[in-house]
Amino acid sequence: MPLATETMVLNMGPHHPSTHGVLRFILRTDGELIHMCRPDIGYLHRGLEKIAEQVPYAHFMPYTDRLDYLAAMNCNLGYAITIERAAEIEVPPRAEYIRVLVAELNRIISHLISVGTFAMDMGAVTPFTHTLREREWVNDLFEELCGARLTYNYIRFGGVAFDLPEGFLDRLSRFLDYFEPRLEQYNRFISKNKIFKERLVGVAVISPEEALDYRLVGPNLRASGIDWDLRRDEPYSVYGDLAFDVPVGVSEIGELGDCYSRYWIRILEMEQSVRILRQCMEKMPEGPYWNRSKKKLKVEPGEFYVRTEAPRGELGFYLISKGGIKPHRLKIMTGSFSAMSIVEKVGSGLMVADLVALIASLDVVAPEVDR
Amino acid sequence: MENLVNELFTKFRLFQQIGYVPTAAVVMLACALVVLNFFGLMSGFYTFLERKVAGWTNSRRGPNRVGPYGLVQFMADGVKLILKEDIIPAAADRNIFKFAPYLLLLGTALSFVVIPFGPKWIISDLNIGVLYLLATGSFTVVGLILAGWASNNKWALLGGMRSAAQIVSYEIPNALAILVVVLATGTMSMQGIIRAQAGGLHHWFLFSSPFSFLAFFIYFVSAIAEINRVPFDIPEAESELVAGYNIEYSAMRFGAFFAAEFGNIYVISAVAVTCFLGGWQLPLPVEVDELGPIGDTLGHFLGRSDVLMILLLAALPATFLAWKALRAFVWDVRRKRTFFGSRFVRFHSELLILGLIFAGGGLTLALHLPLRSHLPTIYRLIFEYIVPFLVFFTKAMLISFVVLWWRWTLPRLRVDQLMGVCWKYLIPLGFFCLVGQGFWMWLWS
Numbered sequence: 001m002p003l004a005t006e007t008m009v010l011n012m013g014p015h016h017p018s019t020h021g022v023l024r025f026i027l028r029t030d031g032e033l034i035h036m037c038r039p040d041i042g043y044l045h046r047g048l049e050k051i052a053e054q055v056p057y058a059h060f061m062p063y064t065d066r067l068d069y070l071a072a073m074n075c076n077l078g079y080a081i082t083i084e085r086a087a088e089i090e091v092p093p094r095a096e097y098i099r100v101l102v103a104e105l106n107r108i109i110s111h112l113i114s115v116g117t118f119a120m121d122m123g124a125v126t127p128f129t130h131t132l133r134e135r136e137w138v139n140d141l142f143e144e145l146c147g148a149r150l151t152y153n154y155i156r157f158g159g160v161a162f163d164l165p166e167g168f169l170d171r172l173s174r175f176l177d178y179f180e181p182r183l184e185q186y187n188r189f190i191s192k193n194k195i196f197k198e199r200l201v202g203v204a205v206i207s208p209e210e211a212l213d214y215r216l217v218g219p220n221l222r223a224s225g226i227d228w229d230l231r232r233d234e235p236y237s238v239y240g241d242l243a244f245d246v247p248v249g250v251s252e253i254g255e256l257g258d259c260y261s262r263y264w265i266r267i268l269e270m271e272q273s274v275r276i277l278r279q280c281m282e283k284m285p286e287g288p289y290w291n292r293s294k295k296k297l298k299v300e301p302g303e304f305y306v307r308t309e310a311p312r313g314e315l316g317f318y319l320i321s322k323g324g325i326k327p328h329r330l331k332i333m334t335g336s337f338s339a340m341s342i343v344e345k346v347g348s349g350l351m352v353a354d355l356v357a358l359i360a361s362l363d364v365v366a367p368e369v370d371r
Numbered sequence: 372m373e374n375l376v377n378e379l380f381t382k383f384r385l386f387q388q389i390g391y392v393p394t395a396a397v398v399m400l401a402c403a404l405v406v407l408n409f410f411g412l413m414s415g416f417y418t419f420l421e422r423k424v425a426g427w428t429n430s431r432r433g434p435n436r437v438g439p440y441g442l443v444q445f446m447a448d449g450v451k452l453i454l455k456e457d458i459i460p461a462a463a464d465r466n467i468f469k470f471a472p473y474l475l476l477l478g479t480a481l482s483f484v485v486i487p488f489g490p491k492w493i494i495s496d497l498n499i500g501v502l503y504l505l506a507t508g509s510f511t512v513v514g515l516i517l518a519g520w521a522s523n524n525k526w527a528l529l530g531g532m533r534s535a536a537q538i539v540s541y542e543i544p545n546a547l548a549i550l551v552v553v554l555a556t557g558t559m560s561m562q563g564i565i566r567a568q569a570g571g572l573h574h575w576f577l578f579s580s581p582f583s584f585l586a587f588f589i590y591f592v593s594a595i596a597e598i599n600r601v602p603f604d605i606p607e608a609e610s611e612l613v614a615g616y617n618i619e620y621s622a623m624r625f626g627a628f629f630a631a632e633f634g635n636i637y638v639i640s641a642v643a644v645t646c647f648l649g650g651w652q653l654p655l656p657v658e659v660d661e662l663g664p665i666g667d668t669l670g671h672f673l674g675r676s677d678v679l680m681i682l683l684l685a686a687l688p689a690t691f692l693a694w695k696a697l698r699a700f701v702w703d704v705r706r707k708r709t710f711f712g713s714r715f716v717r718f719h720s721e722l723l724i725l726g727l728i729f730a731g732g733g734l735t736l737a738l739h740l741p742l743r744s745h746l747p748t749i750y751r752l753i754f755e756y757i758v759p760f761l762v763f764f765t766k767a768m769l770i771s772f773v774v775l776w777w778r779w780t781l782p783r784l785r786v787d788q789l790m791g792v793c794w795k796y797l798i799p800l801g802f803f804c805l806v807g808q809g810f811w812m813w814l815w816s
Contacts, residue, residue: 010525011525016613031529032529032533032786122782122783123601123602124782124783125779126779126780130429130430190782195781195782195783196782198784198785198788199782199784199788351787353605353611353786356611
């Protein structure tokens with residue numbers, strides 16, 4: 001029977017090693033035990049949606065890089081598809097394959113960061129440096145592709161900005177050959193570690209109903225056992241032509257929807273991304289890479305909602321156009337934002353160390369929460 | 372230390388003139404100086420080693436800028452810490468805040484008093500040596516709680532409370548594991564425990580009985596928990612408590628925490644070596660008293676050997692170096708490399724260091740010639756004092772390496788799991804070992 005003592009208010013953040021950015025959690029704790037946990041967001045609010053109303057459609061593309069800087073390609077892609085559907089722009093097949101290729105590559109490195117920081121939050125520093133080592137390689141590939149290592153601004157309406165450089169696919173395939181055995185190494189090193197499992201299994205369980213109620217998306221939703229992936233269920237780009245599995249949490253280790261299943265889903269997704277990448281490389285068609293329009297881009301009046309599967313789940317762009325070169329309103333729905341809402345529900349009753357595990361497992365990126 | 376005082380007092384007229392008590396005071400001061408310097412040097416060396424080990428595991432290089440291989444990086448860090456501003460939070464309990472780090476340092480420095488360097492080389496061979504070590508180890512917890520409390524910071528307070536719970540709990544299995552050894556030897560003196568393990572590998576307590584074998588692991592795990600290392604570093608868990616008890620500390624007071632922490636690694640390694648790995652005993656069936664005569668023989672041999680042979684010994688490495696330099700030079704000339712990109716220049720520092728080592732070796736060998744008649748004495752002293760120390764030190768370093776290795780490999784436990792490990796597993800196992808060791812001794816008596 002726990003002895004109740006005087007509670008204290010603990011201010012976790014905005015500067016805290018485990019919030020990875022400026023997030024704040026107000027905790028009411030009894031010693032180590034959390035009675036109440038309230039996320040306080042908005043420290044990284046940059047008014048992206050307002051900026052979108054001020055600039056022409058194409059000028060907003062670099063801002064989507066900053067939406068989720070760990071998955072800039074996916075944000076670019078989501079925005080580009082939205083505008084293409086609204087303005088009815090055709091995309092050449094080669095560009096579609098390049099887009100899927102870079103998006104999946106970005107998913108891998110985003111999950112690498114997630115897995116690495118997860119291990120670091122659990123106290124193991126080394127996996128983080130190892131995952132960053134692999135990420136560095138992909139960054140080099142991206143740099144070769146578009147000159148940037150973090151905020152790519154690569155995808156354009158109707159295609160991509162540059163064609164694949166000479167020998168890019170060979171170098172990519174060398175990376176994949178190197179990377180696949182690494183995943184097994186991570187599993188030996190950290191996923192199968194007794195202490196690591198002890199810390200995560202059965203901690204902060206989110207039931208499938210709760211996950212739906214709180215609009216969890218992406219890996220967090222699938223970890224709770226709900227089989228939903230936009231790439232398969234609402235295929236966009238060329239995902240319909242590619243064969244891949246959607247990993248869903250089945251509680252092989254621990255409970256369904258605990259921190260460990262959220263971690264494990266990401267490892268499995270990386271395997272699937274590698275599979276998609278190999279298919280993209282195989283099927284990569286020749287042809288133009290950018291259906292470039294000379295005219296100034298205008299969108300007919302109307303409302304459009306397009307959602308894509310980013311590494312942190314469903315990324316939705318809701319566009320209201322009243323004609324002209326700028327949107328009337330652009331609302332962005334992100335995975336991290338909805339993940340933050342469940343922290344209050346699941347967080348109370350945990351220990352401080354478990355809360356760190358919960359935040360890490362939801363893979364929240366601060367700029368994506370606040371936009 | 373007592374022997375030294377007596378010896379000085381009886382042998383030298385100077386000390387007889389100044390009296391017994393001043394003599395003792397002088398010797399004490401000298402010993403304190405030795406201990407503190409050794410402590411400081413060891414913790415400095417550990418910061419270097421830790422960062423190198425971190426580099427190896429993290430697939431990066433670690434310190435390599437200051438000094439050869441980054442060896443004197445810790446001095447640069449020390450200077451930096453001393454020069455930084457020492458900030459004391461306005462709301463902190465000033466006096467306790469200032470005092471707490473020294474309590475930690477005191478506990479660690481006091482532990483060094485009973486740590487042996489060799490069979491005849493120990494500051495004080497207390498007859499309650501091991502008990503004394505457990506007592507000095509407890510200073511740590513007081514220091515940590517005071518630091519956590521006086522900082523007037525909630526994270527620091529949580530860190531302090533965690534450390535209190537952790538260290539007090541883990542002292543029990545720690546003591547139980549050491550009691551197994553005390554039971555087997557019947558003495559608490561550090562030197563006594565080491566002497567009891569004479570006669571080769573199978574006499575070390577790690578291998579001598581299944582129960583002391585188990586006790587070694589109980590000791591090792593609980594000792595790591597006592598000095599707050601991963602996987603038991605919850606008092607300073609970075610990702611949870613930001614920095615734990617030392618969150619408000621800056622400058623050298625912050626450094627003091629780390630000096631104590633790294634010094635403690637040597638202490639626990641030394642105790643593990645003393646109690647379970649035979650201390651300064653060689654892993655051969657050679658009595659340590661036989662080492663002196665071996666040195667004697669070697670000295671006689673070298674004293675009789677020819678000048679030519681000594682020169683030959685020095686010539687071999689010199690030839691090797693010259694060959695290496697020549698190869699590099701030829702490589703440069705062939706590729707028309709100037710200063711930049713020159714192999715000769717690039718390997719110059721390496722060659723220089725090797726050259727210095729060999730020059731030192733050669734000089735040492737050359738020194739043999741005039742000292743020919745004293746060689747047996749010199750080698751006897753080396754074998755009596757230096758060799759056992761090196762043996763002890765090597766073993767301690769191996770243990771420390773494991774401690775550092777774990778630090779960069781394992782995640783950390785949660786606070787309740789940590790207490791579970793202690794109370795549910797280690798303590799019952801410790802009692803089991805204690806009883807089992809008694810049974811084992813009765814069986815073989």
